[in-house]
Amino acid sequence: MTKQTSSITIRDIAREAExxxxxxxxxLNQNAFVSPDLSDRIQEVMDQLDYxxxxxxxxxxxxxxxxxxxxxxNMHNNFFAALLAGIEGEVSKHNYNLxxxxxxMNQKSGYQFPLGSHxxxxxxxxxxSLSDKQIAQLxxxxxxxxxxxxxxxxxxxxxxxxxxxxxxxxxxxxHLIEEHHRKHILLVRGSEYQEDSYWRxxxxxxxxxxxxxxxxENLVIRGSFExxxxxxxxxxxxxxxxxxxxxxxxxxxxxxxxxxYDALKEHGIRIPEDVSVVGFDDSQIAPFLTPPLTTxxxxxxxxxxxxxxxxxxxxxxxxxxxxxxxxTEIVLRSSCGCSMNNTIT
Amino acid sequence: MTKQTSSITIRDIAREAExxxxxxxxxLNQNAFVSPDLSDRIQEVMDQLDYxxxxxxxxxxxxxxxxxxxxxxNMHNNFFAALLAGIEGEVSKHNYNLxxxxxxMNQKSGYQFPLGSHxxxxxxxxxxSLSDKQIAQLxxxxxxxxxxxxxxxxxxxxxxxxxxxxxxxxxxxxHLIEEHHRKHILLVRGSEYQEDSYWRxxxxxxxxxxxxxxxxENLVIRGSFExxxxxxxxxxxxxxxxxxxxxxxxxxxxxxxxxxYDALKEHGIRIPEDVSVVGFDDSQIAPFLTPPLTTxxxxxxxxxxxxxxxxxxxxxxxxxxxxxxxxTEIVLRSSCGCSMNNTIT
DNA sequence: CTGAAAGCGCTTACAG
DNA sequence: CTGAAAGCGCTTACAG
Numbered sequence: 001m002t003k004q005t006s007s008i009t010i011r012d013i014a015r016e017a018e019x020x021x022x023x024x025x026x027x028l029n030q031n032a033f034v035s036p037d038l039s040d041r042i043q044e045v046m047d048q049l050d051y052x053x054x055x056x057x058x059x060x061x062x063x064x065x066x067x068x069x070x071x072x073x074n075m076h077n078n079f080f081a082a083l084l085a086g087i088e089g090e091v092s093k094h095n096y097n098l099x100x101x102x103x104x105m106n107q108k109s110g111y112q113f114p115l116g117s118h119x120x121x122x123x124x125x126x127x128x129s130l131s132d133k134q135i136a137q138l139x140x141x142x143x144x145x146x147x148x149x150x151x152x153x154x155x156x157x158x159x160x161x162x163x164x165x166x167x168x169x170x171x172x173x174x175h176l177i178e179e180h181h182r183k184h185i186l187l188v189r190g191s192e193y194q195e196d197s198y199w200r201x202x203x204x205x206x207x208x209x210x211x212x213x214x215x216x217e218n219l220v221i222r223g224s225f226e227x228x229x230x231x232x233x234x235x236x237x238x239x240x241x242x243x244x245x246x247x248x249x250x251x252x253x254x255x256x257x258x259x260x261y262d263a264l265k266e267h268g269i270r271i272p273e274d275v276s277v278v279g280f281d282d283s284q285i286a287p288f289l290t291p292p293l294t295t296x297x298x299x300x301x302x303x304x305x306x307x308x309x310x311x312x313x314x315x316x317x318x319x320x321x322x323x324x325x326x327x328t329e330i331v332l333r334s335s336c337g338c339s340m341n342n343t344i345t
Numbered sequence: 346m347t348k349q350t351s352s353i354t355i356r357d358i359a360r361e362a363e364x365x366x367x368x369x370x371x372x373l374n375q376n377a378f379v380s381p382d383l384s385d386r387i388q389e390v391m392d393q394l395d396y397x398x399x400x401x402x403x404x405x406x407x408x409x410x411x412x413x414x415x416x417x418x419n420m421h422n423n424f425f426a427a428l429l430a431g432i433e434g435e436v437s438k439h440n441y442n443l444x445x446x447x448x449x450m451n452q453k454s455g456y457q458f459p460l461g462s463h464x465x466x467x468x469x470x471x472x473x474s475l476s477d478k479q480i481a482q483l484x485x486x487x488x489x490x491x492x493x494x495x496x497x498x499x500x501x502x503x504x505x506x507x508x509x510x511x512x513x514x515x516x517x518x519x520h521l522i523e524e525h526h527r528k529h530i531l532l533v534r535g536s537e538y539q540e541d542s543y544w545r546x547x548x549x550x551x552x553x554x555x556x557x558x559x560x561x562e563n564l565v566i567r568g569s570f571e572x573x574x575x576x577x578x579x580x581x582x583x584x585x586x587x588x589x590x591x592x593x594x595x596x597x598x599x600x601x602x603x604x605x606y607d608a609l610k611e612h613g614i615r616i617p618e619d620v621s622v623v624g625f626d627d628s629q630i631a632p633f634l635t636p637p638l639t640t641x642x643x644x645x646x647x648x649x650x651x652x653x654x655x656x657x658x659x660x661x662x663x664x665x666x667x668x669x670x671x672x673t674e675i676v677l678r679s680s681c682g683c684s685m686n687n688t689i690t
Numbered sequence: 691c692t693g694a695a696a697g698c699g700c701t702t703a704c705a706g
Numbered sequence: 707c708t709g710a711a712a713g714c715g716c717t718t719a720c721a722g
Contacts, residue, residue, distance in 0.1 A: 007462065007486075009715055020693045025717055032718095035691060050486070055464040056410060057715030059401040060698045067444075075430035078423040078629065085420035088447055092459060099412075099442050102433055114437060117352065119400040141352075141395070258633075284423065288603075288633040354699055365709045370701055377702095380707060402699030405714045 008049050016045040028053060055097075067097040068311055069115035072126040074102050078284065079300060083148070086304025087124065094312055096121075103129040117143045122311045124148060127195060144314040148307050150195055151323070159314065161307040161324035165196050165280075168296045168328040169203030170210075172278050173250060175294075175330065177211050180276050180337040182248035184216075188233070188260065190225045190252045197225065197252055200280060204250055218244045223259075225252050231259030238267050248276040248336075254283040257293055257335075272337040282331055292333035299326050353394050361390040373398060400442075412442040413656055414460035417471040419447050423629060424645060428493070431649025432469065439657055441466075448474040462488040467656045469493060472540060489659040493652050495540055496668070504659070506652045506669035510541050510625075513641045513673040514548030515555075517623050518595060520639075520675065522556050525621050525682040527593035529561075533578070533605065535570045535597045542570065542597055545625060549595055563589045568604075570597050576604030583612050593621040593681075599628040602638055602680075617682040627676055637678035644671050 010028075014021040019038050026032040027042045034042070045051075059065050070087060072080055084100070091098045101114040113134075115123055122144030125135060132153035139145055139156055147160040176182040187204055190197025205215050223233035230251065237243050251257040257279035264271060271277050271291055279286060279295040286293040306324050313320035332338045355373075359366040364383050371377040372387045379387070390396075404410050415432060417425055429445070436443045446459040458479075460468055467489030470480060477498035484490055484501055492505040521527040532549055535542025550560050568578035575596065582588050596602040602624035609616060616622050616636055624631060624640040631638040651669050658665035677683045 007715095010717095011715075021716080022693060022695095022718080023691090026692085029717080033691065038692085052461060052463045054405070054715055056401045056404040057698090058717075060399070060405050060700085061715080061717040063698065065401060075426055075433055078426050080429075081420055081423050081426040084425075084429075084445070088420055088445065092446065092449075097444050097459070097464060098446065100429070100433065100445055101437065101443065114442070116397065118397045119442060285630050285633050288630050288635075290633075290635060352699095355701095356699075366700080367702080367709060367711095368707090371708085374701080378707065383708085399699055402714090403701075405716085406699080406701040408714065 007054070008051055010051075010053065012049060013042060013045050013051055016049065017041040065097075065119060065121045066095070067099055067120050068308070068315075069099040069101065069120035069123040070126070071101055071103050071115055071123060071129045073128040079281075082300035083126075083304040086301035086306075087308045088304075090305050090308035090312070096312075113138075117141055122146075122315055124307050124311060126150070144311060146307050146311045146314070146320070148303065157322060159310045159320040159322055159324070161303055161310060161326070162195070163298050163303060163326045164328050165199035166203035166206070168330060169200045169250070169280070170207045171203075172280075172294075172296060172330055173204050173207035174211070175332070176248050176250075176276055176278065176336060177207065177213070180248070180272070182276055183213055184219060184244070184246040185213075185248040185250060186219050186221060186237075186246040186275075187250050188221045188223045188230055188252045188256055190223075190256075194225075200250075200252060216244065219246055223252070223256060225256050227255050227259040229259070230256035231263050234260050234263035235266070238263060238269075246275060249278070251277060251279045254279040254281040254286050254293060254295055257295075258285065258289065261289060271335050276336045278336050286331075287333065289335070291335045294333045294336035294338065295331055296328045297331050298328055302326055352399070353396055355396075355398065357394060358387060358390050358396055361394070362386040410442075410464065410466045411440070412444055412465050413653070413660075414444040414446065414465035414468040415471070416446055416448050416460055416468060416474045418474045424626075427645035428471075428649040431646035431651075432653045433649075435650050435653035435657070458483075462486055467491075467660055469652050469656060471495070489656060491652050491655045491659070491665070493648065502667060504655045504665040504667055504669070506648055506655060506671070507540070508643050508648060508671045509673050510544035511548035511551070513675060514545040514595070514625070515552045516548075517625075517639075517641060517675055518549050518552035519556070520677070521593050521595075521621055521623065521681060522552065522558070525593070525617070527621055528558055529564060529589065529591040530558075530593040530595060531564050531566060531582075531591045531620075532595050533566045533568045533575055533597045533601055535568075535601075539570075545595075545597060561589065564591055568597070568601060570601050572600050572604040574604070575601035576608050579605050579608035580611070583608060583614075591620060594623070596622060596624045599624040599626040599631050599638060599640055602640075603630065603634065606634060616680050621681045623681050631676075632678065634680070636680045639678045639681035639683065640676055641673045642676050643673055647671055 010021050010024050014024045023034055023038060024042055027034045027039055068091060088098055099115055099120060124146055126148045127150035136156060139158055145158050147158055149162045151160045152158040176185060189201060208215050221233045221237055223230040249260055251260045257277060260277060269275060279293050282295045282297040286295050303326055310320040355366050355369050359369045368379055368383060369387055372379045372384055413436060433443055444460055444465060469491055471493045472495035481501060484503055490503050492503055494507045496505045497503040521530060553560050566578045566582055568575040594605055596605045602622060605622060614620055624638050627640045627642040631640050648671055655665040
């Protein structure tokens with residue numbers, strides 16, 4: 001292991017500039033007045049020696065890491081590019097560092113946190129990267145935390161930022177019912193324990209109920225928000241000769257929609273003539289599907305930005321919003337039966 | 346600013362376990378034998394007090410940050426999700442931390458590096474995030490560096506990992522010429538100073554030359570690898586009544602292809618009947634375009650993984666590969682005129 | 691306004 | 707095998 005090659009330190013600067021290290025420190029941090037002539041001498045020596053203060057030493061002395069951490073379940077999702085963009089912007093605005101890590105759910109020998117109070121001042125925790133228990137643990141240790149796309153369990157007070165799932169889904173399904181006269185809408189249910197899918201389901205049901213359409217358990221596919229899984233479940237559903245009739249599908253998210261499209265096409269079912277299909281997310285591929293997918297726009301970058309913002313509130317001692325709900329909007333394309341490209345908020 | 350709430354330290358553990366801090370440290374790092382009874386006592390106290398060593402103190406004492414940095418020009422590109430996934434996997438395998446930052450080219454008042462020898466042991470630098478001069482500076486200061494999708498200027502020896510652009514493009518264009526009998530191929534030129542686009546252009550020309558097709562400067566569009574820009578340049582080209590005839594387009598990358606598709610469609614030009622179109626990257630949308638885009642698969646995650654790998658070589662004192670070139674492969678879809686979905690390596 | 695000194699929480703020769 | 711002590715490179719009361 002190569003250790004860092006001996007770099008020049010604040011002591012070198014002090015010696016060369018003929019001042020004390022305390023003065024150099026004050027000049028560096030601009031937190032106390034330093035006379036102009038000393039300042040000049042210090043600056044000159046610093047330029048000459050190309051001095052950059054060691055972050056670790058400074059962090060240790062100040063007991064502040066100037067770093068926040070982002071924990072995600074994995075990075076294999078384009079979703080995270082947008083999320084990161086939002087977070088990174090906010091972090092750099094505050095002159096903080098950003099540590100990112102995935103959390104491989106490690107069952108054996110106790111989980112080793114890659115991120116925590118030992119290397120960050122606070123953390124952004126994305127849904128499904130930590131168990132409720134682990135979150136509670138970090139919280140107990142006073143580590144500033146904000147949750148993304150997930151709310152805290154019990155009545156722990158941890159700020160959370162997420163998107164409006166229920167209202168958007170309700171609007172989407174209502175659109176299917178009122179504009180396209182669909183009544184037998186298939187629900188592709190996402191992971192049981194995923195909050196987004198939970199609220200989407202609630203919105204789905206509410207739309208049905210407010211139109212006096214009974215919720216039919218047989219019109220539910222226990223797939224998941226993964227393309228392949230959705231494809232297979234949909235196929236199994238179609239191949240079951242006893243399957244109930246349906247005239248529309250809410251796929252839960254756009255990625256699942258791709259699988260659903262494939263299964264439908266294989267069975268010669270036309271979209272939207274035979275069945276309307278709608279998704280959620282407005283992922284990059286949504287407008288390019290055939291037909292273009294009607295879906296819900298989730299402001300992912302904004303979610304990242306505001307999550308970081310709440311964390312900085314916590315770090316600065318100001319009051320964060322306990323829950324930040326980003327509004328979503330529907331984008332009407334043609335998979336629902338519409339002919340235009342439109343947006344309803 | 347809230348400072349870290351006084352956490353428990355190695356001294357607390359030592360006191361409670363009735364050993365010296367040196368012994369606790371040795372037990373923690375497992376780098377010296379500690380007798381079983383002391384070990385037990387220490388472990389017990391640590392569990393009880395929920396002790397986690399402060400990373401900064403440890404880093405300062407060891408003069409090693411256990412952290413690498415990734416610098417990218419921006420995060421607004423799905424490309425980075427895959428890149429990050431590869432990097433993160435390797436980093437966590439080595440039990441390192443990963444700091445990510447974007448480099449906003451800041452002209453005024455001298456650039457402030459968000460990442461450098463002050464907070465990392467080494468850096469991964471993505472193309473277009475730092476100038477050659479800045480890279481040289483970091484390198485002079487002995488900071489271990491590896492470049493991604495970019496080679497070092499001059500004859501500085503910095504490992505670089507990138508993809509095979511030239512050969513893949515040559516193969517792609519050759520396919521257009523030999524299989525689809527295209528002779529008038531339009532080249533959408535990417536940014537002048539971007540290495541990827543440079544080599545793609547070279548490959549493009551080589552394919553032409555080896556088939557005795559002269560390179561025609563009039564069959565070049567000075568667009569860029571951005572959807573909107575490509576769209577506008579293509580449109581301008583088509584609206585110029587003097588534009589030369591063409592029967593194929595190499596769009597430079599998939600994102601640009603989307604813009605090209607749009608412009609072509611507006612002018613009633615059919616793909617691939619009237620013109621073949623090919624891209625580069627195999628982005629997520631490529632298979633969903635109408636018609637599906639023939640393009641080149643770039644192993645982005647693999648690039649990230651191996652870049653991190655080279656950096657760890659540097660950090661461990663073993664010899665890194667000075668240049669790692671990842672092979673790319675062509676995926677034939679129907680935009681070129683093929684009817685099947687095939688791959689040639 | 692400036693300096694000497696203690697301290698941040700660890701690691702690691704140096705003795706024993 | 708274990709401990710006392712110095713040191714990592716900074717910051718910040720405390721004096722003056």
